[in-house]
Amino acid sequence: MKNIKNYRSYNLFFSLFFFGMLANAQQLLTTEEAVELALEHNYGIKIANNTTDVAENNTSILNSGYLPTLTGLAGASIDVNNSEGQLANGETRVAEGAETRRYNASVNLNYTLFDGLGRLYNYKRLKEEYQLSELEARETIETTMLQLFSVYYTVAQLSENTDALRETLIISKNRLTRAGYQFDYGQNTKLDVLNAEVDINNDSINLINAKQELINTKRDLNVILGNQISEEYTVDTNLNFLLQLNKDELLEQTKNNNVTLLQAERNINISQFDIKTNKAQFLPTIGLVGSYGWNESSNNSPLAFTLQSTNSGVSAGVNLTWNLFDGGSALTQVKNSKIILENQKLQKEQLVIDIERNFNNAWDDYQNKLVIFQVQENNIRTSQNNFERTQEKFKIGQVTSIEFRQAQLNLLNAELSRNQAKYDAKLSELTVLQLSGELLNVEF
CATH class of the missing domain: 2.20.200 (Outer membrane efflux proteins (OEP))
Incomplete structure (x- = not known):
């Protein structure tokens, strides 16, 4: 049995050494590199940029009607x-x-x-449509960036979870080795050995599932990046929070720079030009x-x-x-255009209320999650201290294997909860930045 235990210890050491070498050999994908790859290769962003190019072509003098x-x-x-x-x-x-x-x-x-200035108003309308298409492309980029960071930080969280589960498995294997020695020398029963083996099996299953979830999420991230990463890679798990954010300043920026509100303003301008274009039909x-x-x-x-x-x-x-009378078609178009304009203005007023509410909710959610993250950080220190004390007592036989296992699970759950709180807080911060229109202006 001792030879078997020695072989297990050697195998464990070799596995850890191999995993360490593999991790060092993997490419580190930083957030800056991920953003650059997404902006260049993401298919949704490419399509949005092409749509903007079409709108820009429509504003050319060649499409204005001014040329003979x-x-x-x-x-x-x-x-x-x-x-x-x-x-x-x-x-x-x-x-x-x-x-x-x-x-x-x-x-x-x-x-x-x-032509009754119809060409002039139509040309100005095309200019507004081009600016609207730019805002739509910006909205696509913002949405893609938020999706990118959501998946990126999920990969980071799963990476840290996998490390925690791997460390838990190492501790469980050491416990099994110790239980085997104690059983050999008659210091405990076979039950302690069996319990340790059951815990190892559970920890192994959890680690296998976490690894597979990590692999799947990395594939999801690669899709967002346009499938540009062919090698194994790791992500940066270090986070910096923009704690200097000011709520009042961000709320004011939200009212002035939120992409949805800006789109509503462009739609109002387009409706105003529609009215003028329709009125041009009354002139010769x-x-x-x-x-x-x-x-x-x-x-x-x-x-x-x-x-x-x-x-x-x-x-x-x-x-x-000169179309002196067209049966009332032009007059009907003018009336309908005015109603559409009124609806656009009402929609903007509703958007202002909704976005201000969404901003306040996102800000409070961000602040709460920052507090939760700090609490979880403190909980980690408490759980780590409790586990180390329990481990020392377990070595000298002052606590049972069940108590040791509970302390081990408490530490693991604290680490997993801390990881969850850490990335939840960061994503909440990004949501606040997106609502305020500042998501594309910050450095990550």
Whole structure:
């Protein structure tokens, strides 16, 4: 039995050494690197940026309606006819299979001089839509960043949990070794050995589950990063809290810089331009037209006065179109646009109330979780002190294995609870920053 125990001790030492070497060989993924990878490779962010590019293209002068249209036309035709005609002197002439060939080409210009300022308001509307698309892209980035940090810190928490469970398993294996020696020398019963083996099995299962959950969560993080990490990696478990945050200043920034509120303002501006664009239908449209044309015609019929003619020239003109009555369609559009504008303003007022409430809730939640984290930190020290004292007494036989196990579990639960509180507090802080519009302005 002693040889078996020696082998177990050697195997445990080798495993710990191997895991230590493996951890050192793994790539450390910092929060800064994760943010850079997500901004460059996350598919949601890429799509949002492409959508913004489309909106920017729509604001070009080429899509404004201010430029003229220029079209070219060309054609050719051949007519073959049988003709019969009588001349003034009574002579009758017959033309069989007479061909008439016609050729034409022209360049035509159309330009709207005035359309009731509809183009102007539509162009300004496109500018607002572009700015709205930028805000939507920013919202996508903020949401992705919050998701990124949520998964990143979950990986960090599971990494620390795995370390705690691994340490618990080491302690349980040492306990089994000690129980085996004590049983060999008749200092305890077989029951203590069996209890130690049961605890090792439970600790091993917990460690296996934690490792698998850690692997799965790392895969989730890699998906957010656009699958850019091919090697095994670790994450940074050191956190810095922005304790200098001021509630009143952040609340004011929330009202001025919250991305949802800014989008509501852009929608109001768009609705205002919609009203002006619809009103432009009541005014006339003045257009300029011009063309340069060339025509050629040839006729080999003996009845024709001319065998060939060619014409070319320039023509220009101004036209006015005024829709005096369209059945009330334009008036209805104006009325509906005003109602839509009123709804946009009401929605913004509701958003201000909702976002202010959400901010206050998030701030209080952040403060509470910071306090809980501090309490859990103190609890760790208490549990660690209790475990060390219990361990010393266990070695000299003053406490039972059950009491030792309870102290061990108390320490483990305190570590797991501390890890949970630690990252909950950080995510609460990030939620406050997102609501205030400052998430993308801080350094992590």
